[in-house]
Amino acid sequence: MITSFPLPAGWPATEARARAVQEELRSRVVLGEQGPAPGTGTVTGVDVAYDDARDLVAAAAVVLDAASLEVREEATAVGRAGFPYVPGLLAFREVPAVLAALRGLATDPGLLVCDGYGLAHPRRFGLACHLGVLTGLPAIGVAKNPFTFTYPEPSGARGSAAPLTDGAEEVGRALRTRAGVKPVFVSVGHRTTLESACAHVLALTPRYRLPESTRRADALCRRALEEASGSA
């Protein structure tokens, strides 16, 4: 079923307003909190898939048991994308759909694992920060690319990490989740620390480069998009 996503208060219509919203909301990011202990409670992966031709966006939220990585609950939401993809403004394209999917969960999401950045962002307010602030949940960002940031290559061993930097500032970490495979780029979203975020990511990657939470959410939102496209 295709729905119309409710937009959060003050939702911007232009890029300039969107950047202003980021500048304003970033003061609400809570840093320094330890956050949930890796391997305990629940962890929720969120991801979004698109069908640009039909202007469809599908979001998925998959709750995993943090210890066993078994799926506890899943939810999806499909609707129209209300914002184009603009580097640095990804959240405005994905947040309404993700919030709709999260509202469909009965289980406590625990930690939110987002596909993209948190503090590793031009204005230090990436998708993971945005979702964290709007939901109040602890959140982290796990991206597949370093974006505009730089990092020294971490050693080839799983678990090795190197700082992801913007000038002299460490905005995240390049973390090797599989030996000899390109690292993932982890950053803090809300209510947790970079060390804890990296520990969570390692706990979520026993076998593949990307967190199980992300892989499950990715597969689910693609499926939801297929079903919606087929019946539209």
Added chain:
DNA sequence: GCGACAG
């Protein structure tokens, strides 16, 4: 001005 640029 031009290129780069999370998903």
Added chain:
DNA sequence: ATCTTGTCGC
């Protein structure tokens, strides 16, 4: 993100 064949490896 998405478009796409074959291919190497566990």
